[in-house]
Amino acid sequence: MDVYQRLGVRKVINGYATLTRLGGSIMPPVVVEAMVEASKYFVDMEDLQNKVGQRLAELTHNESAFVAASAAAGIMLSTAACVTGKDRAKIAALPNTAGMRNEVIVFRPQRNGFDFAIRQTGARLVEIGAHWGTQEWELEAAINEKTAAIFFFAGEHYKRGALPLAEVISIAKSHGVPVLVDAAAQLPPVENLWHYTQMGADIAIFSGGKGLQGPQASGLVVGKRDIIEAMKLHSCLYTHIGRPAKVGKEEMIALLAAVEWYLSLDQEALLARYESQVKYLLDEFSSVPNVTVERAWPSEAGQPMPRALIRFLPGLGLTRDEVISRLKEGDPYIEVAPIDSDAVAVNPQTLADGEEKLIAARLHEILGR
Numbered sequence: 001m002d003v004y005q006r007l008g009v010r011k012v013i014n015g016y017a018t019l020t021r022l023g024g025s026i027m028p029p030v031v032v033e034a035m036v037e038a039s040k041y042f043v044d045m046e047d048l049q050n051k052v053g054q055r056l057a058e059l060t061h062n063e064s065a066f067v068a069a070s071a072a073a074g075i076m077l078s079t080a081a082c083v084t085g086k087d088r089a090k091i092a093a094l095p096n097t098a099g100m101r102n103e104v105i106v107f108r109p110q111r112n113g114f115d116f117a118i119r120q121t122g123a124r125l126v127e128i129g130a131h132w133g134t135q136e137w138e139l140e141a142a143i144n145e146k147t148a149a150i151f152f153f154a155g156e157h158y159k160r161g162a163l164p165l166a167e168v169i170s171i172a173k174s175h176g177v178p179v180l181v182d183a184a185a186q187l188p189p190v191e192n193l194w195h196y197t198q199m200g201a202d203i204a205i206f207s208g209g210k211g212l213q214g215p216q217a218s219g220l221v222v223g224k225r226d227i228i229e230a231m232k233l234h235s236c237l238y239t240h241i242g243r244p245a246k247v248g249k250e251e252m253i254a255l256l257a258a259v260e261w262y263l264s265l266d267q268e269a270l271l272a273r274y275e276s277q278v279k280y281l282l283d284e285f286s287s288v289p290n291v292t293v294e295r296a297w298p299s300e301a302g303q304p305m306p307r308a309l310i311r312f313l314p315g316l317g318l319t320r321d322e323v324i325s326r327l328k329e330g331d332p333y334i335e336v337a338p339i340d341s342d343a344v345a346v347n348p349q350t351l352a353d354g355e356e357k358l359i360a361a362r363l364h365e366i367l368g369r
Helices: 003-007 029-038 045-059 071-084 089-093 113-119 138-141 164-175 192-199 227-233 247-263 269-285 320-329 356-365
Strands: 012-015 064-068 102-109 124-130 147-153 181-184 204-208 219-223 290-295 307-312 334-341 343-344
Touching: 012 356, 029 247, 045 064, 045 219, 045 247, 064 071, 064 113, 064 227, 064 247, 071 113, 071 147, 071 181, 071 204, 071 219, 089 227, 102 113, 113 124, 113 147, 113 227, 124 138, 138 164, 164 181, 164 192, 181 192, 192 204, 192 219, 219 227, 227 320, 269 307, 269 356, 320 334, 320 343, 320 356, 334 356
Parallel strands: 012 334, 102 124, 102 147, 147 181, 181 204
Antiparallel strands: 064 219, 204 219, 290 307, 307 343, 334 343
8 A cells, every 4th residue: 555545545637736635746767866866964954945946047048046935935935035135134034115115016917826925024015007918008007116016927828918028027127126926836837837927927936746746835935146146045044934944855856857857858758758648639539429529729827738627518428517526426536627617638748658548438438337
């Protein structure tokens, strides 16, 4: 029996996405081995964070880099750094931001649960725009002497209603205001590791446990050295706001191994595997009565990857939610993404080779075939 079986916890075939509630992603052996090796020794944690950061910066073509406890921790620490700079008195005062530059501009259509990490620093969100669009003058008008940063959430699913990132950066630079980009799920493409900062963003933040397939409790922050150096002063080596977001030596070493591994992948071959898994599902259900299938693009987080979209028509006699429920209750336990009111999507990014066949077999069983 494995560790999960001994606890009575069911393992999941994840056809949904790199979701935190499903454990993020699966670490490859080289990352697990690095994590185990790191656990065997004591080290100076400040020296380790600095050396790992230097190597990650080199690998990702950035000025500096930092390993956080998660992408959300990276959001919190980078926001705190923009609010306080390296002022020790201000750092110690958080989340009391009285007298500081404590406003962070966000686009109203990009508001989401993850922006709580901005607010927990004590910073105040200043919303601009509307779901149907934002004008440049709205961003210009929102910037003032209390503006600490502009936060931008990357991905196709966040584009509607917001200004393009290039315009945001241009306006921000003219006012000397840093731009922070949450790109937690924006891998692939691999080039995003340096794309946002080369565009001019000051900071870009990635999840360590999604596309990179590093530890779930890790995040990668890349960008300007002055902001990252200020982030360190808030972080877990000190008893300040970042102390609860402690990152261990194991996560630091394992995330470095994950980035090295990810950069070594044949990205075209990986995408071809995804396409093959999607095609298998499309072929399996293309002739099933009261079911339609199509290749959906991009993925749920706007990543340039395909998904198999399976739609259940009224004549089937089963609702979308009934299908999802039976997938979860069955053996194996399968998770897929609900789409609209009558469809599910299967994301190959989180599938091992052959798991698309297990999903197809289970769906056929549910559909009575």
